[in-house]
Amino acid sequence: MKELVKSGxxxxxxxxxxxxxxxPYMLVTPDLRYAGVxxxxxxxxDTTREAIIGRPVFEAFDAGPGExxxxxVRIVRSSMERVLATGAxxxxxxxxxxxPVRDASGAVSHEERYWSASHTPLKNAxxxxxxxxxxxxxxxxxxxxxxxxxxxxxxxxxxLEAIVGGNxxxxxxxxxxxxxxxxxxxxxLIDMFMQAPGFVAVLNGPTHIFEMINPAYAQLxxxxxxxGKPVREALPELKGQGFYEFLDDVFATGEPFEGKESLVQxxxxxxxxxxxxxxxxxxxxVRDGDGRITGIFVQGHEVxxxxxxxxxxxxxxxxxxxxxxxxxxxxQSIAMxxxxxxxxxxxxxxxxxxxxxxxxxxxxxxxxxxxEGADLAEILRHETEAHDPLRLVAxxxxxxxxxxxxxxxxxxxxxxATNAAKYGALSNPDGRVFVDWSxxxxxxxxxxxxxxxxxxxxxxxxxxxxxxxxxxxxxVRHDLGGEARLDYAPAGFHAELSLPLDRGHD
Amino acid sequence: xxxxLEGRTILVVEDESLVAMLLETILEDMGCATLGPVSTIxxxxxxxxxxxxxxxxxxxxxxxxxxVFPVAAALKERGVPFVFxxxxxxxxxPEEWRGHPTIQKPFTEDxxxxxxxxxxxxxx
Numbered sequence: 001m002k003e004l005v006k007s008g009x010x011x012x013x014x015x016x017x018x019x020x021x022x023x024p025y026m027l028v029t030p031d032l033r034y035a036g037v038x039x040x041x042x043x044x045x046d047t048t049r050e051a052i053i054g055r056p057v058f059e060a061f062d063a064g065p066g067e068x069x070x071x072x073v074r075i076v077r078s079s080m081e082r083v084l085a086t087g088a089x090x091x092x093x094x095x096x097x098x099x100p101v102r103d104a105s106g107a108v109s110h111e112e113r114y115w116s117a118s119h120t121p122l123k124n125a126x127x128x129x130x131x132x133x134x135x136x137x138x139x140x141x142x143x144x145x146x147x148x149x150x151x152x153x154x155x156x157x158x159x160l161e162a163i164v165g166g167n168x169x170x171x172x173x174x175x176x177x178x179x180x181x182x183x184x185x186x187x188x189l190i191d192m193f194m195q196a197p198g199f200v201a202v203l204n205g206p207t208h209i210f211e212m213i214n215p216a217y218a219q220l221x222x223x224x225x226x227x228g229k230p231v232r233e234a235l236p237e238l239k240g241q242g243f244y245e246f247l248d249d250v251f252a253t254g255e256p257f258e259g260k261e262s263l264v265q266x267x268x269x270x271x272x273x274x275x276x277x278x279x280x281x282x283x284x285x286v287r288d289g290d291g292r293i294t295g296i297f298v299q300g301h302e303v304x305x306x307x308x309x310x311x312x313x314x315x316x317x318x319x320x321x322x323x324x325x326x327x328x329x330x331x332q333s334i335a336m337x338x339x340x341x342x343x344x345x346x347x348x349x350x351x352x353x354x355x356x357x358x359x360x361x362x363x364x365x366x367x368x369x370x371x372e373g374a375d376l377a378e379i380l381r382h383e384t385e386a387h388d389p390l391r392l393v394a395x396x397x398x399x400x401x402x403x404x405x406x407x408x409x410x411x412x413x414x415x416x417a418t419n420a421a422k423y424g425a426l427s428n429p430d431g432r433v434f435v436d437w438s439x440x441x442x443x444x445x446x447x448x449x450x451x452x453x454x455x456x457x458x459x460x461x462x463x464x465x466x467x468x469x470x471x472x473x474x475x476v477r478h479d480l481g482g483e484a485r486l487d488y489a490p491a492g493f494h495a496e497l498s499l500p501l502d503r504g505h506d
Numbered sequence: 507x508x509x510x511l512e513g514r515t516i517l518v519v520e521d522e523s524l525v526a527m528l529l530e531t532i533l534e535d536m537g538c539a540t541l542g543p544v545s546t547i548x549x550x551x552x553x554x555x556x557x558x559x560x561x562x563x564x565x566x567x568x569x570x571x572x573x574v575f576p577v578a579a580a581l582k583e584r585g586v587p588f589v590f591x592x593x594x595x596x597x598x599x600p601e602e603w604r605g606h607p608t609i610q611k612p613f614t615e616d617x618x619x620x621x622x623x624x625x626x627x628x629x630x
Contacts (some may be wrong), residue, residue, distance in 0.1 A: 318594060322568060325521060325593025329611040333528035340531075404570075408523075472528070478523035478545045 006465045024136045027122070030084055032057050033079070033130055044138075046100040046108065072096050075176075076117065077383075078183060082372070083119045083132050093172040093179075094139065114143040116172070161383065198301035202286070203231060208247045209294060210234055219275075219394060222268045234359040237267050237274060254293050257283040261307050278307040328335045329355065337467040354418065355411070358383055362410030366403050374446075375399065380435060383413040387426055392417075398436035399447060399501070408479045409449075415468040416451050416495060424493050425456030445501040447482075453492035461488035472497075510623055512537035517563040519543065519550045519577060520591070521570040525611070529564060529591075532615050536622075545572055548558045549627060562626050563588035564609075564618070576615065578603060587625035589618075 001498050015317045018025050024041035028034060034052045042048060057080075079090045095117060098110040116139050122131040170372050173372035193200050199217035201210060213221075213292055226234035232244055241264065246257045259281045265274040283298025285293045342348035365374040376399040383394050403408065417426070417433075425431025436450040453459075462469070471487055472495070476484035482499025516538050520526040524549045526543035530568050543558045547569055554577070563581055565574045566592050574590070581588050590608040593597050599606065607621045 067558065165554065233536055318598070322598075324595040325611040329593070329613070330522060330524045332612040333524040336531060337524075411524075471524070474523040474527060478526060478543065479521065481545075 003178055003334075015238075024134075024138075024500060025189050026057075026134045026136075026173075027131045027310065028080065028134065029131060030059050030129055032080060041136070042097050044136075046102060046145065051180075069098070069147055075180065079117070080132055080134075082183075083121050084129055087121055087123065087127065089118060089120045091119070093176040093438075094143070097175075097424055113138060113140040115139060135464075147469040188202075194404050196299075198299060199281075202295060202300040203247065203298060206248075206250070206251055207232070211295065217298075222270055222272070235266075237265060238335060244456050247283060250296055251293055252283055254285045256285060259283075261303055276304075277302055278304045327359075334359075341467050346413070351418075355414065358414030359407070364430075365410075366406055370402050373395055373400050373402045376409065376437060378409050378447075379406055380413050384417045385408055387417060390436065391426060391431065392433045394435045396449075399437065399439060401501075405480055405499075405501075408475045412472050412475055412497070415472055419468055420453055420456070420493070421456075424459070425453035426459055429457075431456035437499065447497075447499050447501050449497040451493075451495040453494070459488050459490055459493055511619065511626065513539075514622075514626065515539045515541050515560040516622065517541040517544070517550070517553060517560045519545075519547075519563065519569060519574060520566040520567075521545045522566075525566070529618070532618050535615065536619055540620075547574060547577055548571050550574070551580060554580045554586075560586070562586065564620060564622075565590050567592040572618065575600070575603065578606075579616075587596060587627070589621040589625055 017039045019406075021038060022040055024033060024044045025038040025043050027036040033054055037049060037052065041477050045052075055079055058158045063450050075092055075095050079092045081091045092489060093116055095115050096112060098112050100108045101111045102108050107190070116137045118135045120133045120135070121129040122133055124130050153474040175492045176383050192496060193212070194214045194216055196216065199220050200214040202212040203209060204211045209229065210226045212224060217222075220452055221235060224234070231238070231247060238244060246259075249255070259279060260276050264277050264279055266277055267273075267277045279300050280303050281298065284297040284299070286295040286297050288294045317425065335352055338352045338468055342351055362374070362379060365378055365382060366372075368374075377394055377396065379401070419482050420426040420431075425433050432454050434452045434454065435449065436452075437447060440446050466476065472486065473484045476499060477495050480499040481503055482497060484498075485496045487496075514537075516533055518526055518533070520529060520543050523543075523545070526545070530540045530543065541553065541558060542549075543599050546555060550565075550569075557615075558615050563576055563586060565581075565588055567574050578590070579587060590599065590603070590606060591611060591613065592608060593611040599608065606623050609621050611616045
């Protein structure tokens with residue numbers, strides 16, 4: 001202790017004075033190790049300086065057996081921790097600690113004793129706590145008196161006993177219990193606050209100074225140091241987004257404010273780019289005992305993923321609706337055009353159905369690839385599978401087509417094959433169809449498809465352009481941005497389709 | 507009643523040829539001539555810019571994945587009446603064009619005719 005306590009000009013060695021005191025004293029470091037003890041302390045614990053200096057206090061210390069001992073250690077430790085946290089003295093009104101007692105023969109037993117302790121911080125010039133001074137008073141006799149008074153309520157008690165037993169100590173004990181209960185409650189609340197899955201912040205005063213934030217809030221604001229700063233300084237990027245004003249209103253009016261799926265532009269990293277997040281939150285005014293608003297409690301959680309999922313779902317439903325309605329309009333068109341070239345309801349139904357099936361086949365192919373596209377040969381195979389594969393010879397490289405081009409070519413192949421089966425090379429036993437395709441120019445790719453019919457019946461150009469040929473020409477030109485040449489040569493029908501492959505909007 | 511539209515020329519902007527063919531047939535039945543049909547926004551803007559003569563337009567809202575509104579704005583500026591066609595329903599139009607005459611896909615001949623008469627100022 002000599003090196004720790006300066007006697008100054010008093011002319012008295014304070015360390016010696018401490019040693020002479022009948023009250024046990026000790027000094028602990030902020031990491032709760034013994035820095036110094038006086039003689040009374042050593043005597044009470046039946047130990048030596050050498051044995052305990054530098055050791056952790058709660059290692060050397062034994063409050064005795066049972067749960068109560070553990071609780072006593074906790075009470076003393078949390079009192080010391082409060083001193084470290086607040087820099088202010090803290091008192092433990094009553095705590096039970098067993099002490100070793102040596103009898104005449106030198107045998108050691110434990111005796112239960114009651115103590116009252118105070119913990120006082122010793123600080124340096126900068127205000128940091130260097131040591132905690134523990135002053136302990138043995139109040140065992142007083143406590144015993146109280147207990148006796150309580151056990152024998154029928155018996156008359158002395159005035160002193162009534163005062164001591166019934167009043168002062170009991171009050172001290174209750175205060176101690178209350179303190180303990182409150183401190184447990186407070187730390188439980190703080191634990192909950194800190195572990196809450198949502199973000200929590202406590203703002204103080206009219207400028208909304210951050211008093212406390214939990215880890216979820218820290219994460220939301222990119223772990224910036226915001227504590228102790230007004231919100232306008234701590235989160236400058238919120239300017240113009242309305243949140244400062246909502247806080248001002250809540251503080252001024254006392255009316256809570258609730259944000260639902262509120263879009264916030266926040267910096268997830270200091271100085272970094274703004275990120276859009278959606279939050280559900282509440283600004284709840286905090287009032288003091290007199291009802292005055294002292295601050296705002298902020299609580300909420302991020303709902304960005306939910307909002308985005310809802311937006312995606314809406315987009316998908318819109319897109320689905322668009323596609324379904326477009327498909328219905330397509331079917332409507334097929335029905336109307338087919339009806340105009342078929343006066344007989346039976347041939348209309350047959351022709352209409354086969355066109356519908358052609359559309360449906362390509363849909364099946366596209367569904368398999370999650371509507372990313374389909375291969376040209378696959379589409380051709382699907383649309384011509386009703387015909388003898390030996391008589392319809394396909395030859396060309398793999399060509400990936402987007403959904404729109406796939407649907408168009410599906411319809412086109414269907415019309416060509418139907419025409420061949422009705423009037424062309426597939427309408428007699430000997431005719432054959434050759435379908436060849438190639439892709440030219442790898443940078444600005446162009447697909448050329450040739451449909452050649454051989455050995456069919458003699459060909460005559462149709463007198464009237466039917467829906468099929470109009471559909472082919474229009475589809476290639478309009479939907480695919482290409483060209484179609486249909487040649488009704490006497491030796492066999494010949495079609496040449498040429499279209500760009502990378503139009504970019506499939 | 508179709509006489510009100512007879513002889514008019516209508517620009518058709520529609521990316522699906524089958525739907526365009528349907529509109530053409532409907533227009534033909536009403537005695538209208540079709541300009542186009544065009545299948546992209548750029549083609550539609552080019553037709554408007556080159557001063558082609560037409561009396562009205564039918565605009566598919568989603569043209570090959572793009573919104574047709576630049577074309578609508580160009581037509582409005584030139585004072586040419588037009589009708590939107592869409593599969594999205596009324597809610598598919600942005601604030602600026604909400605309430606503008608719109609036909610829903612799939613459409614009936616009556617719906618096309620009435621919408622065109624409404625914007626062309628012809629009475630039934």
